Amino acid sequence: PKLGARRRLVLSYFAERFVSGERLGAVEQVCMDVGGWRRLGADSDNLVVSMVGVAYVRQDLVLLAEMLAKLPKETELPGECTTALQPSTDYEFDLCPAMRNEFQLVRETPVMMDRGRQGWLRPSWQLDVRNFEALVASDRARYCGPKLLALQRADKKVGDAIPPPP
Numbered sequence: 001p002k003l004g005a006r007r008r009l010v011l012s013y014f015a016e017r018f019v020s021g022e023r024l025g026a027v028e029q030v031c032m033d034v035g036g037w038r039r040l041g042a043d044s045d046n047l048v049v050s051m052v053g054v055a056y057v058r059q060d061l062v063l064l065a066e067m068l069a070k071l072p073k074e075t076e077l078p079g080e081c082t083t084a085l086q087p088s089t090d091y092e093f094d095l096c097p098a099m100r101n102e103f104q105l106v107r108e109t110p111v112m113m114d115r116g117r118q119g120w121l122r123p124s125w126q127l128d129v130r131n132f133e134a135l136v137a138s139d140r141a142r143y144c145g146p147k148l149l150a151l152q153r154a155d156k157k158v159g160d161a162i163p164p165p166p
Contacts, residue, residue: 003052011063018067027077034060035084037096045097086132093152096144097166106136 010033018026036056041053068075109132110124142162151158 007056007085011059011144014063018070019022023067023071024075024078027064027071028080030060030067031078031084032063032079034064035080037163038084038088042089042092046104047095047098047100050095050098058062067095088153090149091147096143099143103137107110107133 014026014030014033017029037053037056037060041050041057044053046052110127110129113124113127142165147161148158150160
């Protein structure tokens with residue numbers, strides 16, 4: 001997806017529909033957007049796409065909360081909201097696929113070093129590739145494992161649970 005393209009317009013469109021009287025239609029569309037970005041973020045093995053998915057879901061939820069605050073309490077939410085607002089799953093929290101992809105990207109470092117060698121870039125033969133990959137692998141592995149998932153499920157801070165980098 002084009003991650004930054006016209007995002008503000010999307011949120012403005014939802015808000016404009018709501019204030020124009022299409023209240024439940026606007027709520028339904030925000031819920032559809034929440035569900036879509038949850039799926040995109042969870043299904044991606046790209047760290048940036050996962051992070052953008054989380055940010056966009058947060059933006060949608062803030063807007064949805066503002067909309068719901070203006071509706072009568074007895075208003076029944078559209079069916080899309082039931083699906084979109086389901087509790088998060090381990091699948092959505094799991095950073096391991098993204099970290100594996102990040103590791104694969106780092107494995108391209110020697111190629112990058114040789115491709116455009118200018119300025120401070122050194123030839124790849126000066127890099128201990130196996131040691132470099134081992135360091136990067138142990139760094140990325142810190143973001144995988146059941147301990148982090150358990151903390152995320154409990155809505156606890158995970159920063160203290162991640163061991164220091166190697």
